[in-house]
Amino acid sequence: MLNAQVEPYERLRENLSQRDRSLREKVMTLEEAASFVQDGMKVGIGGSTMSRTPMAMIWELVRQRRKNLSCSRAITSTDGDILFGSGVSDHIITSWFAQGILWGLSKVMRRHVEQGLARYEEWSHMAVGMRFRAGGMGVPFLPIRSMLGSGVMDQRPEAKPIDCPFTGEKLLLVPALNPDVALIHVQRCDAYGNAQIDGLQFMDIDLALAANRVILTTERIVSNDQIRRAPDQTKIPFFCVDAVVEVPYGSAPHECFGLYEPMLKHMEAYVGQVNSDPVEGMRDYLERYFYAPKSWNEYLSLIGMEEVLEASQRGRSIYND
C-alpha cells in the first residue's frame, strides 16, 4: 500500500537533478532566501531545543506571513510556539514540545493542540532522526526497535510494525521524511555553502541530505580557502545548499555552540508573557520582536546589549579549561 507521506524515489531524484549543484556563490539576504519557502511546504528545522535554532530564518518567515507550513524538528522549544502563534505553521512533527524543561508546559502549544487549531505529531526522538536519515539515504523507511508497544506507536499509523524477514522479530518501520526545505544555522560556511558545525550536530547532516532545498544561515561567511584548510570540520557539503545568509547571532535568544548560550532573561520574560496569556501575550511578543523591528540587528538591540554580551561570555567559556 502506498504511503502518501513518503516522497516517490523518482521525484526525489528528479528534484535533485533539477537543482544547480555547481560550485557557485549563493550568498543572499534573509528576504531573498525566504522565497524558497512557499505556503504549505514541508520545512525541516535544524538544531534541537534551544540550540542552533535557525531563529533568524523563522523570524523572516513570520514577517513574510507564510502559512500552513508542516514543520519537523528533533525537539521543539519556543520556535514551535512562534510557528504556531504566528500562524506560519499548523503542523509540527517532533518528539518533545515545550519551551524548556525549566518552565514546564507551553501554554501556546497547549492552546493550539487542545483547541484543534494545530497538530503536534509526536514521534520518539530516535524515530525523528531515523526518518531524516532514511530521507537522506534515499530509502523509503528504516527499521527501529523503539516505539513498539507504546501509545506513541498507536498514534502513528504512518509507522508500520513488521515481522523481520530474517529473524522473525517485531520491528517498526518509520517512513522517510524529505522536507521541501531545510533551515539550518551554523557557526561558519563559505559562499558556496560548505558548512562547518562546532559541537553538537544534532540531526542537521541527515536533514541537509534529506531536504530538497537547504537554506543555510551562518554566524559568519569564511573563504573557501579557510574551509579547505580543515575539511574534516565540514559537515554539510556545498551541493546540498541553495542559499547562504550571514546572520550574526542568528539563533538568538537560543544558543549557538561556542559563541553564545541561551539568553535566559529574555526567555524567562517571554515564557512569563505567553504562558500568562497565550493569545494576547503572543500577539504582543510577535508585534514587538518580529513585526516591528526594521532589521535583525534591531531585533537583537531589543533583546539588549547586556543580555547578548552576557550570553556570549558564557558561550565562549565552553573553550576554557
Add this chain to the structure above:
Amino acid sequence: MTDTPRYTASEILAILSSRQLKDGQVVFAGVGTPLLAATLAQRLRCPGLTILFEGGVVGAFVEPGKLPPSTNDQRCTKRANMVLGSADVLLLLQRGYVDIGFMGGAQIDQFGNLNSSFIGDPAAPKTRLPGTGGGNDISSLTNMIVAMKHEKRRFVEHVDFITSPGFIRGGTSRAESGLPAGGMFRVITELAVFGFDAETRRMKVLALNPGVSRENVQDNTGFDLVFDEQIAITAPPTEHELETLRMLDPERLFTA
C-alpha cells in the same frame, strides 16, 4: 518525614537515585534530577561512570554550578569524550551499549509505564503534555531508573497513555510487544525505593525512606502496592552527599 527536614524532597530524590548507579556503568541520563544524580554519583563514588545525553554526548562531566538547562545545550559537552549526532547517540541504546537509562516521570502505573504525552483522552486531551523526547527510546531499549515525585495522581493503576513503556500489561507482555531487552529496574521517590516483581512485573516496595511508613506510601499511591517480604529502611542522606549535591546545583535549578 521529620518536622524539620534537613533536605528537600528533590534532594533526597537526587541522592537516593545516585546511590543506584555503579562505577563503570554507561548511563543514559535525562535532564533535571537524572542528570544531577548521575553527576553526583560521578563525584561521590563512580569516577568511571560514563554519562550519555540525547543531544549527542558520550562521557559528560558536567561542571558544578553550570548545569545545562536541557540535554541539548553546550554545557552537556564539557569535558566529554565525544560528541555525535543525536540519532547516533540514541542508536547506542539500540545496539546495547547502555547499562542504565535514567529519567524523570510525570505519571507512572503499576507496571512502570510512563506517561508524558496526554492527560485524559488522547483524541481530546484535557492537557497536552510535552511528549516523549528520547524517553520512549531509552525505556524501550535499556534498564530504567525513574526518579519522580510521589503523588497519588502521578502513581496510577493505568496511565492515560503509554509514552515510555515499562512492562506494559505485566508478565511477558513487554517482550511480546517487540521489546526483548531492558525494562523497569528501579523507581525512586521521596518516600521509597521500588522494584518490580520478576513474574507479575508489578511495582513493589523494596525500601522505605527514613521516617516514612508503609501507610504513607500506600496512601500516596493510586493502586495496591506489593511490599517486599523484607523491607529495608534507606539510610538518610549524609552531610557529604548533601554538600556535594548543593555544590553541583548552587542555584537550586533542580533541587528547589
